[in-house]
Amino acid sequence: MSRVIVPGAMPLRLLRDLRQAGPVGLCEGWREGVEASASAVAALVSRGEPAYGVNTGFGRLATTRIAEEKLARLQLNLVRSHAAGVGPPLPDAVVRLVLALKAAALARGYSGVRPAVIEALLGLLSSDALPVIPSQGSVGASGDLAPLAHLTLVLIGEGEARLPSGRIVAGSEALLFADLEPLVLAPKEGLALLNGTQVSTALALDALFRLETCFATALVTGALAVDGARGADTPFDARIHDLRGHRGQAEVAACLRELLAGSAIRDSHRVGDPRVQDPYSLRCQPQVMGAVLDLIRFAAATLLAEANAVTDNPLVFAETGEILSGGNFHAEPVAFAADILALATTEIANLSERRIALLMDPALSGLPPFLAADPGLDSGFMLAHVTAAALAAETKALANPRSTDTIPTSANQEDHVSLATAAAHRLGAMLDNLEAILAIEALVAAQAVEAHRPLRSSEALEQALSLIRTRAPRWEEDRVAATDIAALRALVAEGGLASLAPIALPSRSG
DSSP: OOOEEOTTOOOHHHHHHTTSOSOOEEOTTOHHHHHHHHHHHHHHHHHTOOOTTTSBOSGGGTTOBOOGGGHHHHHHHHHHHHOOOEEEEOOHHHHHHHHHHHHHHHTTSOSOOOHHHHHHHHHHHHHTOEEOOEEEOOOSSSOSHHHHHHHHHHHTTOSEEEOTTSOEEEHHHHHHHTTOOOOOOOTTHHHHHHSSSHHHHHHHHHHHHHHHHHHHHHHHHHHHHHHHTTOOSGGGOHHHHHTTOOHHHHHHHHHHHHHHTTOHHHHHTSSSOOOOOOOHHHHTHHHHHHHHHHHHHHHHHHHHHHHTSOOOSSEEETTTTEEEOOOTTOOHHHHHHHHHHHHHHHHHHHHHHHHHHHHHOHHHHOSOGGGOSSBTTBOTTHHHHHHHHHHHHHHHHHTSOSTTOOOOBTTTTBOOOOOHHHHHHHHHHHHHHHHHHHHHHHHHHHHHHHTTTTSOOOHHHHHHHHHHHHHSOOOSSOOOHHHHHHHHHHHHHHTTTGGGOOOOOHHHHO
């Protein structure tokens, strides 16, 4: 099996791949710690010692002791009562990652669950029987309780799941499909399954991977725009960026130099061009996109640590028999990372929209207005730019931070929350917008580069142009732009253009 989880040591490359369907297993040697942790919980129960969520109520009800004969019912009640999510279900790719993250966290051996719980999670994942998890209802503290409760419902034969065919079935039918028996939850197991940051982390990781693709795509479309506008490559000279010292900036400049190397369009006006400097959206790409790259790397490091963490509560330390209450479920690191990714997404969108606008303006581009074949009779890409502007404006509004907000819950026992799940969830809509903006830039920049024929761009950018033209032919007259935008958005999402950018990104190398 190629997809093997090593608890606590999953690389980003594996996490990215776990969003796809396929068998998943755990490395050798994980059972011993898990069994010891479960035995420690059983021993505490037999001694009658109090431990939060094992033989007490939850949240503000933590001081209420529960009789031993009611402990199984306690866990069942917890799952059912906390399954209070609303909203559209999470995407399948995210649900797969949630299952993998939860299995990996429990397999660390600090959560007090039996191996059967982890095996059930992996059974659903490997068979691609995916719990239907509502996307709203978590505040990102005490873990992602509501969404994880909906996941756990399927493990006990309740709730709903989506089979590989796309059919939604009852949880009991999903277990039959996966050849699993319904779990009867032992003490602590319901709480361990519900407590943790796996949903917010999975949402943020999925956004990270999509953003990496958009980032690399924007370098390619940005380079196309430079040639389309007959811009200069002087601002990408390594000496400029060495003087500032930011790693991302220097690497983006190097990428742009490589993408533009050998362009006959650039060479044709290297001498005698009256323009001294290009607009910022062309000239300052290394400074802006380099800063974005630095943010992406910071967020990736945070999310990688969280993906490999143990984030439920209380935690079981089998070597001493202690069960310690803490707050690893508080998703503040994820909230910050998600907000950082929102800033990065917005700036890529802003810069791309400005380059589209530049190519529409003959005073800046030297090209026909709106790149129309017959300006006046044809409107060209006038409204394609309006769409990009609308999407950029919406993306800016969505970028407002979530981590600075908080709302007390559980009768003020849980009096500070991260809102990490909302912070990560909104990234999906932002990236939808960004993919469409980059599709519009690809459409417009390709038209601009071809306006300089018979001169050719660089080898790399001619490859990009060929890819674009496999989805959207050159405009010889006005036609329905939405068709081309949709086709190119698919190309952006698939990573076809991103693959041409020589840039190191976190999940490509780790």
